Amino acid sequence: MSSNEELLDNTQPILYSYWRSSCSWRVRICLNLKEIPYDIKPISLIKSGGEQHCNEYREVNPMEQVPALQIDGHTLVESLAIMQYLEETRPQRPLMPQDFHKRAKVRELCEIIASGIQPLQNLIVLIHVGEEKKKEWAQHWITRGFRAVEKLLSTSAGKYCVGDEITLADCCLIPQVFNARRFHVDLRPFPIILRIDRELESHPAFRAAHPSSQPDSPPEITK
Amino acid sequence: MSSNEELLDNTQPILYSYWRSSCSWRVRICLNLKEIPYDIKPISLIKSGGEQHCNEYREVNPMEQVPALQIDGHTLVESLAIMQYLEETRPQRPLMPQDFHKRAKVRELCEIIASGIQPLQNLIVLIHVGEEKKKEWAQHWITRGFRAVEKLLSTSAGKYCVGDEITLADCCLIPQVFNARRFHVDLRPFPIILRIDRELESHPAFRAAHPSSQPDSPPEITK
Incomplete structure (x- = not known):
């Protein structure tokens, strides 16, 4: 091209x-x-x-x-x-593997998070769900999606989501783990997700992208 | 590769x-x-x-x-x-253009439908929303998404969603139009969507994929 x-x-x-x-x-x-x-x-x-x-x-x-x-x-x-x-x-x-099957694995994980989890717990939907039910609603959909992510990771993960190189799947997973914590999702059933999250939390590219490091982060949460 | x-x-x-x-x-x-x-x-x-x-x-x-x-x-x-x-x-x-920018346009349309519309009106979410509110809920999210799709199509569409060749965006759009009709969404504000839907309704690949042509379609809807 x-x-x-x-x-x-x-x-x-x-x-x-x-x-x-x-x-x-x-x-x-x-x-x-x-x-x-x-x-x-x-x-x-x-x-x-x-x-x-x-x-x-x-x-x-x-x-x-x-x-x-x-x-x-x-x-x-x-x-x-x-x-x-x-x-x-x-x-x-590169953030995508060369191998066709591994590329599909990266996209599966990205899509589960981007279409199967995030849209159901984003702000505009939670406003429609209402204050009273929103925590339970978010927990339900995140837990359901993470169950599938953890299962896929059990065969795809190396050091990161797919093998030992960082891919687009990791770019999607880490922010979703942050959201899971915001909604107090019990993450103990997801050891691979937690391990990858720990692996990447100190990576400079991930740290610089973190909500607490943004020009518009509120002063009380800025690191 | x-x-x-x-x-x-x-x-x-x-x-x-x-x-x-x-x-x-x-x-x-x-x-x-x-x-x-x-x-x-x-x-x-x-x-x-x-x-x-x-x-x-x-x-x-x-x-x-x-x-x-x-x-x-x-x-x-x-x-x-x-x-x-x-x-x-x-x-x-091929169902993706060669040009980088057009490829992005195809993926934008696919993602709006796959993550911005469909997950919010699929069966498992509507069960949670409840019988009473489900029609209004589905209409709201489909209409919101179609407003964005129509706007993007106003600059990307030729005969089909992106230019004059069928792409993955068309594979996503046509089934979503069917869902919109199921939920009685008013489609008159979306003339480009309707034109592309009409263009593709008689295409053999789309006809053979239609819900009414499936081995598991109920007899009452089989064409």
Whole structure:
């Protein structure tokens, strides 16, 4: 796909991000691992009923969600689409294995988290579920998804989710573990998930992407 | 990735599928478009409280969902992971553009449907939402997602979702339109979605994948 190379440009990408958004966090990890410099434009999901719903941002991302990434003269949305675009256009420090079957394993784990867990426990859904039931609701869907993730990891994991190299699956898993803790999910039944989380917690690319290290993190949680 | 070729085998793939499951349907379209012969093993999401929850099937797909595809000596789960595996291993009749930016557009549309719409209106979530509220709930999330899809299509679509060739985005869109109709979503605000749906309704690969053409479709809906 070398004919595509002229599409890339050197303007620094802009990531529309919210400090605690797990989908923004996935992309931050990916950008950091690939050592792609980027600017963050914070979008508060809380302030004024959510800045993601304002007219200006709706033009950036019609789903009214973070993240969105301005890069190479385009605006991209949906974290998995963004991460795979980065993987295809910036192959340095690959985050997908070469082997077809392992690539499928990475995508299975990404999709279980991105479509089977996160959408059911994100802010906009919890608002609809209501204050009273939201903790139980989030715990239910995260536990169900983690059961499947743990089972898949029992055959795919090495040091990380798929083998011994960091992949897009790890970029998705770590933010979801943080969300699980926020909702007080019992993580003891998931030893492989916990081991990978511990393995990556001190990794510089993951630390720099952590909610507590963001320009828009509230002062009380900044490390 | 020619070193991967030895992984492929000629045993006919087996698709675990349910006639009305939109995620199974995506994969059926993809297999049909690529002219990959396959056998269907029906998993009833209704019978006996859902055959997807039985111990035997849980070994096939730990998310206890359809589809799953047995192929090349492996079992794959998650429709988008399966479709991208098929695209990488069976490049005949490509369902992804070559251009990086258009590939991102295809994945954005797939992800909006697969993570932003479908998980919020699937059977297992609607059971939790309850009989009384389920129609309104499904309409809300489908309408919200289709607003974003229509907006993205306004710049990406040609004859189909992205340009003039059928892509994985079309494999995701058509089943979601069917679900929208099931929940009586007002589709008049989405003229591009409706045009693409009409364009593809008579396509042989889409017709053969339709819920009414499945070995497990109930007699009253079989065409």
